[in-house]
Amino acid sequence: MALWSLGFRPFFLLAGSWAVAAVGLWLVMLAGGGWPGMPNDGIAWHIHEMVFGFAGAALAGFLLTAIANFTGRPPVGGLWLAVLAASWLSGRFAMAFQGLLAPAVVVLSDGLFPVLLAVTVARELLAARSNIPLGAIVVIFAGADLLYQLGGLSIGVEPAVTLAAAPHLFFILIALMGGRIIPAFTANWLRARGAEALPVRRKWLERLVVPLTVAVAIGDSGWPGSTLAGLLGLAAAIVHGWRLAGWRGLASRAEPLLLVLHIGYGWLVVGYALLAISAFGGVPGHGAAMHALTAGAMGTMILAMMSRVALGHTGRALHAGRPIVIAYVLVNLAAMIRVISASAGGEYHRLLTVSGLLWLAAYLIYCWVYVPILLGPRVERAQ
Numbered sequence: 001m002a003l004w005s006l007g008f009r010p011f012f013l014l015a016g017s018w019a020v021a022a023v024g025l026w027l028v029m030l031a032g033g034g035w036p037g038m039p040n041d042g043i044a045w046h047i048h049e050m051v052f053g054f055a056g057a058a059l060a061g062f063l064l065t066a067i068a069n070f071t072g073r074p075p076v077g078g079l080w081l082a083v084l085a086a087s088w089l090s091g092r093f094a095m096a097f098q099g100l101l102a103p104a105v106v107v108l109s110d111g112l113f114p115v116l117l118a119v120t121v122a123r124e125l126l127a128a129r130s131n132i133p134l135g136a137i138v139v140i141f142a143g144a145d146l147l148y149q150l151g152g153l154s155i156g157v158e159p160a161v162t163l164a165a166a167p168h169l170f171f172i173l174i175a176l177m178g179g180r181i182i183p184a185f186t187a188n189w190l191r192a193r194g195a196e197a198l199p200v201r202r203k204w205l206e207r208l209v210v211p212l213t214v215a216v217a218i219g220d221s222g223w224p225g226s227t228l229a230g231l232l233g234l235a236a237a238i239v240h241g242w243r244l245a246g247w248r249g250l251a252s253r254a255e256p257l258l259l260v261l262h263i264g265y266g267w268l269v270v271g272y273a274l275l276a277i278s279a280f281g282g283v284p285g286h287g288a289a290m291h292a293l294t295a296g297a298m299g300t301m302i303l304a305m306m307s308r309v310a311l312g313h314t315g316r317a318l319h320a321g322r323p324i325v326i327a328y329v330l331v332n333l334a335a336m337i338r339v340i341s342a343s344a345g346g347e348y349h350r351l352l353t354v355s356g357l358l359w360l361a362a363y364l365i366y367c368w369v370y371v372p373i374l375l376g377p378r379v380e381r382a383q
Helices: 008-030 042-071 078-096 103-128 132-152 159-192 203-222 227-245 256-279 286-312 322-341 345-375
Strands: none
Touching: 008 042, 008 078, 008 286, 008 345, 042 078, 042 103, 042 132, 042 159, 042 286, 078 103, 103 132, 132 159, 159 203, 159 256, 159 286, 203 227, 203 256, 227 256, 256 286, 256 322, 286 322, 286 345, 322 345
């Protein structure tokens, strides 16, 4: 079956579907509804499922597809890929119906997927001695989920601390991988059109940007709202902005599939700037900053990469059709409204709902367009 041939197929399908289902369930909670066995702490569930569920599936799809290129080893597929997908599904079921399950069952069900993913990625990268830092991030991702679950059993750190720190792993990944692929994709696209001015990558800046992003993660997780966190956020906004400015994003505006990567990375700049502003007492506050980084940077980059990778690996032209362009617009509008809602006073819940509905629409469009692509063969085989 084509579905189990490469990691992006099942996991981009799961990520897109869960982006719709998890936010839909979150909107049900906000409206005062629920279901049997639903989590007692809806906010914690929402954060966990967007980070470890939605983003975790997207991460798995990207890495399990890319590591074959990194290492030269055969891609992860077949039965083991199906086992990984099943472990992800068991975690989502356990988290959604945790009120009906024993705590140990929830811990084991939810923790299985990140552990298996970390073992798989580490095995491949270590065998080829390639991209070891990337493997380390996936191992930390698995450890963070286990820390969260153990914290819920009153073992170790508080779950809220883990949930505050975990999204920063994805910001680090965006800084690490985005710095490689966005200027490379842009340069290739510009060269194909005869452009002479290409993206600029400054070596000293490249050596600085990832360590600084890690420092922000430590500062904001350990001392949120502190002067240290604010200064680090300000420095990160400047450095990421300087980096992005050299990539010639505006020159790619004729191809939304490429431009959206620049926009997604730009949300890092916005989010880190808002972190700095909130630390120094400004509005709209720390929550708005984190949603600029999560709904904005993570939400946009995941949608952008899932739509691009699926086209490239199924033999299709790297061009975003009109429905996907609409999805790009909607996911960015959702992030903008979510950030604005934090300082909207009495309109907060209404704007929160609007933001959620726009997010749902964006990922519903993705599923509508890409489910046939993810389930079907490469186009060369279909001809």
